[in-house]
Amino acid sequence: MHRHNVALLMRLIARSAPVSRVELARRCGLTKATVSSLVGDLIDAELVRDLGPGPGGGPGRPAGRLVLDPYGPASVGLQFAADHIAGVVVDLSGRPVARQVRRLDVAALEPAAASRAAAPVLRRLFEDATAAGRLIAGVGVTVGGLVREPVVSWAPALGWREVDLRALVNAELRAVDLFGVDVFVAGEVPCAALAEYQAGAAGDWLYLGGEEVIGLASLDPAAPIAGDLGHVPVRRRGEPCPCGGHGCLELYAGRSAMAAAAGLPGPGPSRLLGDEDALAARIRQGDKAALRALDRGADALAEALLPVRALLAPETIVLGGRLGGLGESFRRRVQDRTGPGLTLRPAKLEPDAAVRGAAGTVIARLIDDPLAWMAG
Numbered sequence: 180m181h182r183h184n185v186a187l188l189m190r191l192i193a194r195s196a197p198v199s200r201v202e203l204a205r206r207c208g209l210t211k212a213t214v215s216s217l218v219g220d221l222i223d224a225e226l227v228r229d230l231g232p233g234p235g236g237g238p239g240r241p242a243g244r245l246v247l248d249p250y251g252p253a254s255v256g257l258q259f260a261a262d263h264i265a266g267v268v269v270d271l272s273g274r275p276v277a278r279q280v281r282r283l284d285v286a287a288l289e290p291a292a293a294s295r296a297a298a299p300v301l302r303r304l305f306e307d308a309t310a311a312g313r314l315i316a317g318v319g320v321t322v323g324g325l326v327r328e329p330v331v332s333w334a335p336a337l338g339w340r341e342v343d344l345r346a347l348v349n350a351e352l353r354a355v356d357l358f359g360v361d362v363f364v365a366g367e368v369p370c371a372a373l374a375e376y377q378a379g380a381a382g383d384w385l386y387l388g389g390e391e392v393i394g395l396a397s398l399d400p401a402a403p404i405a406g407d408l409g410h411v412p413v414r415r416r417g418e419p420c421p422c423g424g425h426g427c428l429e430l431y432a433g434r435s436a437m438a439a440a441a442g443l444p445g446p447g448p449s450r451l452l453g454d455e456d457a458l459a460a461r462i463r464q465g466d467k468a469a470l471r472a473l474d475r476g477a478d479a480l481a482e483a484l485l486p487v488r489a490l491l492a493p494e495t496i497v498l499g500g501r502l503g504g505l506g507e508s509f510r511r512r513v514q515d516r517t518g519p520g521l522t523l524r525p526a527k528l529e530p531d532a533a534v535r536g537a538a539g540t541v542i543a544r545l546i547d548d549p550l551a552w553m554a555g
């Protein structure tokens with residue numbers, strides 16, 4: 180009961196900050212005395228901070244404004260992509276406070292070698308966090324692909340199959356003298372969806388995105404579903420796909436496929452490295468082949484969304500990742516082709532959504548069970 184109440188308050192503060200103790204008591208049905216006592220424990224554990232009375236408070240005893248403690252425990256996100264390893268430290272609200280990116284041909288490395296290459300990234304992030312006096316609550320790791328935690332079942336852009344990524348990252352944490360830090364592994368699309376949710380996409384239903392894959396994930400952490408849309412067949416007698424199927428969406432709207440259809444030599448560097456997406460640049464210049472590739476990709480995506488509409492009947496889908504970065508004309512075309520009743524909204528976050536969300540998985544666990552952290 181105690182564990183449940185602490186978690187309930189933590190969730191309410193995460194969702195409604197800044198919020199007063201009186202408002203919390205009203206919302207969760209606990210007495211004001213109980214709320215004050217539990218909030219006191221959360222403040223002592225540096226999970227919650229009282230900002231004091233807000234401007235323009237009413238008469239009488241001013242109400243404190245409670246927020247998740249921005250100086251409380253932090254979490255590390257780590258992302259393996261084909262051409263880089265990215266890392267980030269986020270605070271309890273999901274806000275990045277330190278970043279690292281290492282350009283590297285990860286796709287050419289074995290998983291163990293890639294993990295070793297992540298060690299200096301992790302070390303620098305931990306040093307930044309420690310210098311700022313923050314404790315690390317855990318490490319969230321993400322890749323583009325299918326993950327059955329802690330195992331990466333298939334990461335096509337990396338060529339990884341059945342890799343126990345948690346064990347590999349744990350070994351590197353021990354190598355840099357970091358013991359007892361929890362490691363979680365998740366796919367880039369659910370991570371990006373979580374980051375969008377933590378950045379305020381509440382109320383929307385589904386997230387469609389991915390930099391190296393095309394995936395769907397729910398924007399409601401209470402109903403976590405995630406799926407690979409890239410290998411939904413959209414052409415009945417289409418070309419064979421590396422997954423073993425035929426005519427998959429990936430062959431028409433995937434990163435390499437769209438670049439090839441636009442006559443580009445390759446998909447170019449990841450968006451997170453700061454370069455403009457090669458295809459997006461051609462589209463902006465009005466290049467005919469690029470516009471045709473855009474239309475073909477949009478039509479294929481709209482087709483792949485038909486079974487999603489039939490199964491889940493979402494009212495809104497947030498379009499993020501690489502496809503979201505293709506701009507308004509792409510989003511509008513997919514929207515027009517899927518028909519009325521479904522709104523595609525642009526995502527809020529930049530290409531760092533997945534790595535932020537990887538760190539966010541640790542924060543989400545902490546918010547769901549603050550006592551586990553407080554007792555640890």
Ligand SMILES: [Zn+2]
Pocket residue numbers: 409410411420421422423424425427429
């Ligand atoms: Zn396929």
